[in-house]
Amino acid sequence: MNHWTTHQLTEFFAAVCGPQEELSAVMVAVERAAEVLETEIGAVLRDGRVQVAWGLGREQLDTLLAGDQRPATLTVPGLDELHVTSARFSGDPNGALLVARAGDPLDPEERQLLQAMAQTIGLALANIGLLTAERRLREEREREATERLALIDSLREARHDSLTGLPTRVLFLEMLAEKLAGDDPTSVLFIDLDRFKAVNDSLGHRAGDELLGLVAGRVRACLRPADTAARIGGDEFAILLDTCPADQAVPVAQRLIDAIKQPFVVGGQEVFIGASIGIAAGPGPAPGEVLGNADVAMYRAKQEGPGRVVLFEPQMHAEALARLTLNGDLQRALTLGEFRLQYQPLISLDTGEPVGVEALVRWQNPERGYVSPADFVPMAEETGLISDLGRWVLNTAGRQAALWRRIRPDLGINVNVSGRQLTDPQFASDVERMLNDTRLPPQAVTLELTESVLMSDPRTAIACLRDLQDLGVDVSIDDFGTGYSSLSYLQRLPVDELKIDRAFISKGQPTTADLAVIRTIVELARTLRLRTVIEGIETEAQRNAMRLLGCDLGQGYHLCRPVHPEDLLASLSTPLAA
Amino acid sequence: MTTGMSHVSSTGTATRWFGTGHSTLTDPAAAGAEAAGAALAGRDAAVVFVFCSVGYHVPELFDALRAQAGADTVIVGCTTSGQLADGRVSRAGVAITAWGGAGFTVRTKIARAVTGRLREAGAEAAACLAGLDGEHKALLMIGDGLTGTQHEIVRGAFSVVGAAIPLVGGYAGDDLTYVRTYQFHGGRDGVEIMSDAVIGIAIGSDGPMGVGIAHGWRKEGDALVVTSSNGGRILELDGEPALDVFLRRLGVDDSALDDITAFRDLAFHHPLGLSRRSGEDIRVIHDGDRGDRSLFCLADVPQGALIWLMETDQESLINGAADASGQALDALGGAPALGMLVFDCAGRWIKLGPAGVEQENAEFGKRLDGVPYGGFYSTGEIARVRGALGMHHFTLVTLALA
Numbered sequence: 001m002n003h004w005t006t007h008q009l010t011e012f013f014a015a016v017c018g019p020q021e022e023l024s025a026v027m028v029a030v031e032r033a034a035e036v037l038e039t040e041i042g043a044v045l046r047d048g049r050v051q052v053a054w055g056l057g058r059e060q061l062d063t064l065l066a067g068d069q070r071p072a073t074l075t076v077p078g079l080d081e082l083h084v085t086s087a088r089f090s091g092d093p094n095g096a097l098l099v100a101r102a103g104d105p106l107d108p109e110e111r112q113l114l115q116a117m118a119q120t121i122g123l124a125l126a127n128i129g130l131l132t133a134e135r136r137l138r139e140e141r142e143r144e145a146t147e148r149l150a151l152i153d154s155l156r157e158a159r160h161d162s163l164t165g166l167p168t169r170v171l172f173l174e175m176l177a178e179k180l181a182g183d184d185p186t187s188v189l190f191i192d193l194d195r196f197k198a199v200n201d202s203l204g205h206r207a208g209d210e211l212l213g214l215v216a217g218r219v220r221a222c223l224r225p226a227d228t229a230a231r232i233g234g235d236e237f238a239i240l241l242d243t244c245p246a247d248q249a250v251p252v253a254q255r256l257i258d259a260i261k262q263p264f265v266v267g268g269q270e271v272f273i274g275a276s277i278g279i280a281a282g283p284g285p286a287p288g289e290v291l292g293n294a295d296v297a298m299y300r301a302k303q304e305g306p307g308r309v310v311l312f313e314p315q316m317h318a319e320a321l322a323r324l325t326l327n328g329d330l331q332r333a334l335t336l337g338e339f340r341l342q343y344q345p346l347i348s349l350d351t352g353e354p355v356g357v358e359a360l361v362r363w364q365n366p367e368r369g370y371v372s373p374a375d376f377v378p379m380a381e382e383t384g385l386i387s388d389l390g391r392w393v394l395n396t397a398g399r400q401a402a403l404w405r406r407i408r409p410d411l412g413i414n415v416n417v418s419g420r421q422l423t424d425p426q427f428a429s430d431v432e433r434m435l436n437d438t439r440l441p442p443q444a445v446t447l448e449l450t451e452s453v454l455m456s457d458p459r460t461a462i463a464c465l466r467d468l469q470d471l472g473v474d475v476s477i478d479d480f481g482t483g484y485s486s487l488s489y490l491q492r493l494p495v496d497e498l499k500i501d502r503a504f505i506s507k508g509q510p511t512t513a514d515l516a517v518i519r520t521i522v523e524l525a526r527t528l529r530l531r532t533v534i535e536g537i538e539t540e541a542q543r544n545a546m547r548l549l550g551c552d553l554g555q556g557y558h559l560c561r562p563v564h565p566e567d568l569l570a571s572l573s574t575p576l577a578a
Numbered sequence: 579m580t581t582g583m584s585h586v587s588s589t590g591t592a593t594r595w596f597g598t599g600h601s602t603l604t605d606p607a608a609a610g611a612e613a614a615g616a617a618l619a620g621r622d623a624a625v626v627f628v629f630c631s632v633g634y635h636v637p638e639l640f641d642a643l644r645a646q647a648g649a650d651t652v653i654v655g656c657t658t659s660g661q662l663a664d665g666r667v668s669r670a671g672v673a674i675t676a677w678g679g680a681g682f683t684v685r686t687k688i689a690r691a692v693t694g695r696l697r698e699a700g701a702e703a704a705a706c707l708a709g710l711d712g713e714h715k716a717l718l719m720i721g722d723g724l725t726g727t728q729h730e731i732v733r734g735a736f737s738v739v740g741a742a743i744p745l746v747g748g749y750a751g752d753d754l755t756y757v758r759t760y761q762f763h764g765g766r767d768g769v770e771i772m773s774d775a776v777i778g779i780a781i782g783s784d785g786p787m788g789v790g791i792a793h794g795w796r797k798e799g800d801a802l803v804v805t806s807s808n809g810g811r812i813l814e815l816d817g818e819p820a821l822d823v824f825l826r827r828l829g830v831d832d833s834a835l836d837d838i839t840a841f842r843d844l845a846f847h848h849p850l851g852l853s854r855r856s857g858e859d860i861r862v863i864h865d866g867d868r869g870d871r872s873l874f875c876l877a878d879v880p881q882g883a884l885i886w887l888m889e890t891d892q893e894s895l896i897n898g899a900a901d902a903s904g905q906a907l908d909a910l911g912g913a914p915a916l917g918m919l920v921f922d923c924a925g926r927w928i929k930l931g932p933a934g935v936e937q938e939n940a941e942f943g944k945r946l947d948g949v950p951y952g953g954f955y956s957t958g959e960i961a962r963v964r965g966a967l968g969m970h971h972f973t974l975v976t977l978a979l980a
Contacts (some may be wrong), residue, residue, distance in 0.1 A: 031733060034965065038854075039966060078715075
């Protein structure tokens with residue numbers, strides 16, 4: 001039978017079963033029923049109300065259909081009388097498909113088709129209901145599964161470092177505990193990268209992250225499959241060497257240092273870093289203790305200079321503890337006002353007249369007594385306290401110098417500046433503020449920097465020095481001759497003064513060789529139009545020798561010891577010992 | 579996206595008129611001036627329809643038309659695959675149809691960037707009906723012929739317009755190249771040339787309007803079931819790849835696809851007919867895909883539908899012109915016709931051939947007996963007076979005004 005109504009039902013069924021949402025299915029059904037039966041109006045009714053209307057506004061149709069008895073015909077302006085036919089859905093006696101056609105009413109075959117369509121809608125809606133419930137259930141399950149996966153991921157993340165893919169401290173300690181439970185010797189290497197911070201600061205965190213990934217790769221490549229590398233935090237890594245006593249771990253550590261020393265290419269640039277390694281071994285101590293011991297040894301290695309390997313020894317703990325206490329005391333010292341400044345004059349070797357004073361920081365702790373700068377300055381550098389301490393020194397010395405200049409208008413002031421201070425972006429403005437506050441002329445201020453500070457990162461140093469030069473203050477290179485100065489850099493550095501290290505005249509009577517070195521430095525300084533200061537003059541013979549070599553200024557116990565500020569003016573008035 | 583709305587009410591008591599003009603001059607300004615001169619003859623039009631071939635530099639054509647247009651005249655139109663007016667048909671040329679006088683109201687609205695939101699665009703363009711004056715109303719639509727499932731545009735318009743107001747119109751063409759069509763909208767101050775747009779033109783009139791529709795095709799051979807389809811893409815017929823079935827029915831092999839123009843020509847002569855209450859709904863096969871062995875139509879072919887390959891003859895097609903004209907005139911209820919707009923499928927032109935088109939045109943003239951008419955050869959026809967179905971293909975649609 002090739003009658004059009006049968007053909008349309010198949011189309012209708014396919015169209016109505018397409019949508020996944022009930023309302024969409026109802027809308028498609030109404031549209032298609034009206035199109036197929038060529039009726040002007042189509043609608044789906046639920047509980048006697050129009051849910052969806054086609055060909056007429058929903059509310060308008062609702063009004064037309066209102067009443068106890070559904071009307072057989074409708075009158076709509078602009079249309080001939082409309083014959084209404086409806087059919088109930090299967091499985092839902094409250095749902096009905098309604099059509100209204102102008103002209104001919106639906107013939108029996110069309111009514112049969114409408115009935116079939118209504119049943120199809122009923123089936124489709126029931127199907128959608130089931131599918132929707134099923135979909136919701138599936139979505140709920142998927143959501144639960146996703147949450148579970150997220151939980152697993154977060155747990156994994158806690159045990160694996162996302163940047164390097166290496167185990168974290170948590171997992172490392174678990175693995176270490178497992179190894180230490182056996183009798184085999186197990187070594188732990190604690191690696192701290194040298195100069196990593198400089199890379200991070202200059203090339204940015206992304207480059208830093210990239211570098212850590214590359215380091216992790218190199219570290220892994222140096223190890224046997226049974227060994228484990230972990231990222232403990234920041235730029236610190238730990239290695240677990242399986243069945244390996246501490247002494248055998250040393251060559252492995254050295255190999256790691258050599259590998260890390262090789263240049264890395266980060267962001268298209270070659271980057272050079274290094275590593276310091278501490279080694280501790282088990283079994284014996286608990287896993288956390290072994291790792292802590294390796295950390296302490298690493299700290300010692302770091303103190304000894306870059307690229308060192310140090311094996312843990314028990315007394316290191318006591319030292320570490322002492323350092324920890326010292327650090328605590330140091331942190332409080334600034335707040336408690338325990339720092340003092342002493343001043344040591346710089347004397348013109350030619351005239352014997354004092355031309356300036358160097359401010360020297362002193363720490364007098366009620367319990368420790370006098371603490372040497374050699375003990376606390378490196379720690380202050382390490383902890384960053386040096387920035388605050390340096391600012392205090394700068395301001396205190398500046399104020400003091402301004403007072404003295406009322407009596408000695410030509411007196412200059414030398415202030416020591418640490419590497420960390422120099423690269424602090426605030427430093428130049430600190431100096432400027434001090435000059436403004438004290439009204440000191442900039443040329444009265446000389447900032448002393450050590451050679452190593454300038455040479456470790458000359459490019460940054462030059463940029464910082466330029467800022468200082470712009471302020472008009474002088475820059476001096478302290479302890480000159482002891483570091484690894486590149487003379488070519490000396491020419492490019494905007495410095496005004498060289499302070500020749502006391503090492504060259506440490507002997508009461510300088511040797512010919514010492515004098516030759518000093519003469520070379522003085523001549524070099526002259527060529528570069530730099531002022532020279534010789535430190536550590538302790539005898540008249542040294543003073544004479546230096547004067548004859550052409551040194552401009554001298555400093556030392558023979559000339560004047562460091563004195564408290566209140567005693568300074570008196571010291572300056574005292575004639576030098578003959 | 580923006581929509582444009584303009585509005586014009588014809589002036590007071592002027593005599594109602596309907597004019598047509600046609601030019602095949604190649605110079606756009608001269609063609610525009612000639613066609614507009616004939617259609618307007620110095621009268622103030624409520625609306626001017628411009629149907630022209632794609633070869634023209636249309637800004638110049640519109641400059642010439644605008645020089646003759648009234649201050650409130652609405653100008654609408656599109657590119658075509660042929661046009662007719664003033665008793666003549668042309669493949670390359672411009673046909674202008676205009677009307678004005680007392681009791682006409684025209685309001686327009688444009689939906690732009692319609693691809694991908696066809697139903698919404700149809701509803702948007704149909705919004706021009708809001709607040710329209712006139713005892714009799716109709717919504718005329720002109721759309722881009724290459725936006726996909728055209729039926730959705732008509733469904734969108736019907737959702738706004740409802741069953742009480744007739745829908746009529748056609749989709750723009752580009753001389754059967756199917757590359758790009760243009761739609762026009764504006765007035766004396768300027769005409770915008772668009773693609774991917776649908777223009778709704780709400781017509782209000784004191785006099786009745788009548789719509790006619792005819793195609794003149796009949797079923798050929800056994801029916802086929804669309805066992806797999808997606809929109810206008812027919813993947814399977816009777817469980818077999820649709821392209822294979824189609825080629826076999828026509829007695830040709832894959833080489834028929836070597837020349838796409840030749841294939842389209844062949845397919846034009848064998849459109850598909852979908853079984854409907856009042857006959858068959860025609861679908862033109864536009865392309866065949868050698869990859870997935872599917873057939874592609876410009877309108878949807880629902881999965882599950884029963885279809886036939888359709889056939890016709892010259893006489894049936896030409897009789898369609900008389901049928902459609904007659905229906906439109908009859909629908910005026912005895913009121914004398916002022917003029918008639920024609921939306922004739924471009925596929926019919928191909929099927930009829932140049933001589934057949936002339937015969938068809940003569941049939942219009944004979945049936946209309948002096949009533950002016952004009953229109954264009956389209957890429958899809960819109961007509962809904964009864965029922966809810968308004969999209970047609972390979973069909974002839976007419977709108978008569980009294």
